[in-house]
Amino acid sequence: MSEKASAKTICFLSVGLTVILAAGFLFALPRTLFDEPFSATVWSRDGRLLSAKVAPDGQWRFFPTDSVPDKFRTAITTYEDKRFYDHFGVDLLALGRAVGQNLSAGRITSGASTLTMQTIRLSRDGKPRTLREKLIEMVLALRLELRCDKDEILALYAAHAPFGGNVVGLESASWYYFGRSARQLSWGESALLAVLPNAPSLIHMKRNRERLREKRDGLLDRIWRSGHIDSLTCALARQEPLPEAPEPMPMQAMYLLGKMKKGALRSTLDADLQSRINALARRCNNQYRGNKINNLAVVVMDVHSGEVLAYVGNVYDPADRSTGTSVDVIPAPRSSGSVLKPILYAAMLDNGTALPTMLFPDVPTYYKDFTPQNYNRTFDGAVPANRVVERSLNVPSVRMLDKYGRENFLSLVRGLGFRTINRSAGHYGLSLILGGAEITLWDLTAAYMLMAAKLNDQDTIHAPHYDPANAAVVSADDIPLSRGALWLMFEAISHVTRPEEEGEWQYFTSSKKIGWKTGTSYGNRDAWAVGATPDYAVGVWVGNCSGEGRPLMTGVGYAAPVLFEVFGLLPGGSWFSEPYGDLEPAVVCRQSGFLASQVCPDRDTVMIPQSAAAGEVCPYHRIVNLSPDLKYRVTTDCCDAARIVRKPMFILPPAQEWYYKKQHTDYQPLPPLHPGLSGAEAGGDPIEIIYPQPGRVLVAPKSLEGEAQSLVFTAVHRDRNAVLFWHIDDEYLGATTLEHKLSVRPAPGQHRLTVIDEHGASKSVVFSCR
Template sequence: MRLLRFFCWSSLAAFCGLVLSFSGAFLYLSPSLPSVESLRSIQLQIPLRVYSSDAKLIAEFGEMRRSPIAFEDIPQDFISALLAAEDDNFANHYGVDLTSLMRAATQILKSGQIQSGGSTITMQVAKNFFLTSERSFSRKINEILLALQIERELSKNEILELYVNKIYLGNRAYGIEAAAQVYYGKSIRDVTLSQMAMIAGLPKAPSRFNPLVNPTRALERRDWILGRMFSLGRIDQQRYKEALAEPINVSYHVPTPELVAPYIAEMARAEMVGRYGSEAYTEGFNVTTTVPSDLQLAANTAVREGLITYDQRHGYRGPESRLPGMTKENWLTELSKQTSLGGLEPAIVTGVEKSGIMVLLRNGEEHAVAWDSMKWARPFLNTNSLGPRPQQPADVSQIGDLIRVQPQDDGSLRFVQLPAAQSALVSLDPNNGAIRALVGGFSFEQSNYNRAAQAKRQPGSSFKPFVYSAALDKGYTAATLVNDAPIVFADDALSQVWRPKNDNNTFLGPIRLREALYRSRNLVSIRLLQDLGIASTLSYIERFGFDKKDLPPNLSLALGTASLTPMEIAEGWSVFASGGYKTEPYLIEQIEDRTGKQLFNANPAQTPTGIAQRAEQNSTIQLSTGDQPLPPEPVLAEQIIDGRTAYIMTSMLQDVIKRGTGRRAMALGRDDLAGKTGTTNESKDSWFSGYNADYITTVWAGFDQPESLGRNEYGGTVALPIWMSYMAAALKDKPSHLLAEPEGLLTLRIDPHSGRAATPDTPEAYFELFKSEDSPPPMGEFEPGTYIPGSPLPADELAPIDLF
């Protein structure tokens, strides 16, 4: 009895001591514990996602892959698997499972070190949200205290939802929805029971039980969880056996963009970081851009095929490297170091036959490449010279050559090489400045330098319309005669002489302004600028959005020697396409937060046409949703040039396509296209800008380090085919669309030789557009000695002038 009494009192004392110790710890630590209520408003890190205007994913930015899921959307089988693996008594305890803690304490006593923490799911929530992963008794006591508080303030469902969305599950996947996407490429709602058990096994040790890294251990863990589910009565024997028999079937699924638009993605990312800083990557913003997927795909294809076509005209530069005498395994190792660039896949030649070659791809498969796709590969000698035509595949490739192939729609492979030249394309909506497509180079993986927005190059003759527009606003007309004749400028101080010339070294004498533009006569542009005055013309051209420091303050400006990006050229040209209104290019249409709440809706300055179109779209949205907030009041864009000037310029630029340097575009079979080629000295830059009332599109092509594109390579041979490919797709099935003729214009019959109103018997007379106040008088009505704007300048005005 005495011994029993001693044991009882000792046990009571130990229990009281434990209670007192725990109470003391609680009183000591409680003031420093965080508020559990904050869990209700916790903001989990969610990546930034960028979408096209038709809701196709373009890119995802952020260190953590996470897609939060509501408790109601979690499959019951997964909850059962998770509880079987982590906390099968979750429904019954109050945050702490004494049995698990005692088991953990026993392990410490036996081994002398912490082996398991005995943590419940609630305790893991406390640790994941509020504590560190440090293994110490003080941290464990904090964890217990927090778990008890969490259980008092949150429901079991809320605790589980927090847990499954927070936990790290390997391969940058945070939360079960992200894990299902990473390992199986589908939602947690769509994976099988076996796959749910595999995911449920990851929280304990994401690296040790990772099915991609340790499939054997992952399989053991999965089977153990399935066994626990069966023993706990969560699944029947048939489902248990079927799940055990299922193979792992796991592979790494990178979030695959639905639309390849890396330059667009990078521009959107940079703008979001500018708006929100580092929070752009973690706050779950969803960004909708102005870019429709079909137009972007058309732009991608146009640029890539245009560059490949140009590149093949100039011959084959040989394989990227030669790897003869190696085993297939060695070749695969080398191929694993290569990446796909612009859709061109790396391959190693494994066989050369009369019908073509055999190549090894990165996935280990061997495919044939037909001889017909190789016949273009004449040896490259220099930009203007090629070697003899190949007669057989052996003249082009050898075994061990590392080459590029392009998969075709029918499954075949085409023999290609990475283009050395680059290109950029920008397409805008002239009515509001929305970017509809943008490509900054052949391949973003090859170079993320965005040539569309960053590369400043000389636009050549594609800049001339701005000078012609200045002339039309200063009293010139499309029928004004200007002398296309030699002219010499000198700078005595520098002993420099400039003798500008036309590209074909011919001179046509007095020529109408319309004809001078579609024939791209350099001497006419120079005389126009000389007559208008450089200072006043620079001020005029600045209205189009150009920075004055990029515009040379001399007569070379007339030939397009400014330094401008394709985006700036497209922005300037949009004034002609919009009827004289200045709009600003923009990319982001809408920003939503993680809950779908709209944080930003673009309200760009628009033309009257754009405002009408936006009003129609908004009314459709209102009818379909009923609860959308009212859109902001539209902003009218500034009209920077006379609408009649824009209309006449469009008419003149249509002639560039109908009978000038852009005639190739007639193949599109449309009557609403206007545009202009541009080629700089030695063909270092190739341009084409063109439009109708729906799209203004600018294309540039050239080398990053300026060098000649080659003899007979011009804006009409390199840039124009790319523009045509894109516009053919963009305008497919769309009706002809040009701006309506504004008031204040006249159409008169003109004498082509004098530019004056024709008499009824004038031969070869034609109809021309004029502003009502600028219509020319008939023959014989000019006073003697009157200077007609645009007519050949008097001899004394052709004296040498300062150029620099």
């Protein structure tokens, strides 16, 4: 081969080798240096740690931050790498010094590793400390310097350096040893942590403490001599004690932490409020455990931003897993009790099927497979709609739902975000309004928050974001209720009688006006309370995760006191402004609450939603023909037409009247018929059969021996002194006075029940028995 050819070959091989070495250098550094699991952490809105748990590998290793606090930066560079900001990953001066020291000593006494090289060594965990490995670290350190700036390299080092035991990274060490963020550490604390990665086995609460103090104080002296602190600061830092024992990790948001497997959640929680509500929940829970009520949950939302300010999923007790304290109740479906009643009220106001003071029947009511009962087992005959909501009456609420329509109401509550109400209207039936569906505390509180936000006239409403299904910005138009109906609803539930200790709240200037509602599920299994102001929405659940009911546990008695204590921790504010543009005046009958008819003598002007202007006219006032002395009802058959007095009277149906007049002593029943008239001649319908209702299929109860028992049929008459005569299929059964109840044992099959009074007025129903 010629010399020229050899030169070309050598040149080609040199270029090729250079390219290979350059490519090796460029691609030697992995794209991801560290592939280690991190602790799950929850941080407050202002950066305070609320809760943390160890990483899956058993280490306390917090998610890396973007930067390192100034005090620790000064301490670690002074101690480990004083020319960190001047070299390119390898400190040649330190390397030359180390080589000289090692040759002089005949052994390795100095490694000359820069912080960049130490970062590389941490990423290659487990590699032996050989000369070859040191050369690799130098090469990779140079490559890392090309990829990252100095502050990024320092942040990588601080996030993965060992700090003794199972503590890895500056931030986790700061919380583990001092109970606060690294940015809040003093000079003495920062210096202590700076010396630990060099020999992390030094840290121990009972041994090597003096040696550790010497290393820390020596570093503080170097920091002072370098001009970073003055002599007084140095002296004070040297006086700081070493930590006696690890600080317990915060446990303020354990249930929010439970939603995460790894990573750091910068939450919207208010750390101070979260801590106070945790303490409140523990105190109430300790009290409630006397009645074997073990679990309690609270959530607080900001109406203006949609942010969650406090999230207490339960009262955490790591030593007691048997009572369900590890369960996050906030997203758990539970029976709704009565908390949906105000929403139904608002919906009926919106479409005109109810007005604020419109009367709804409150009498014994029987459906095909459902017989609602009021909590106190009594009836008022007829109750204004706003009082139905205020008093949470079951029977008129069921009648209201029947009037509004189950399908319509299902569509409404789903539009408000109740995702667990996901079955058909036929499945729920009319019991939907009394707790026949399951809801979550999250959805309940969010719904009241969204309604309050719309009433505030917020154009866009931010749904709470800890639940991915609700992480959205909602338009006010998406809330399926008008501002006028919402204002009337919140006004009604702001008058609900508060628990005993809150009974005189309106006399204290510091107290807040709150729209709130409680609920108690069947069997006293769930106690609910939810409330809202223009600024905050609060939801509370009390009960047992096991589903066990407890005597006397109600929303008013157990959840409401917690609700008002939580509101007591929140800043005060004004009440909702009346949305005049969404309301208009309407003339209503003062007695019935319906739109006034021509014959209604007493009227009021009330504000109603614009869509309700075409509502129902009062059906209870009618003109009655009376004798001149007003003692009898008459017709022209028994009284001269010129002498008849035509008087408007408020007349309820017989069953409603029977109960209504017990509560309203000013109620004036119809005068009796003139002795010369029969019921048929005077018109009207004085009898109402309460049970059985038309078309009902009755099943006779059985005794313990299996024998069929009697059914109790019930009727009412306008005249308290009337005598009623009972017949089944034209067979006379007997007569009743005053309380018109009759025990009957009908044969299987279809029957007709007929009730007749002494004036010939009658009422009949057809029913079946099996």
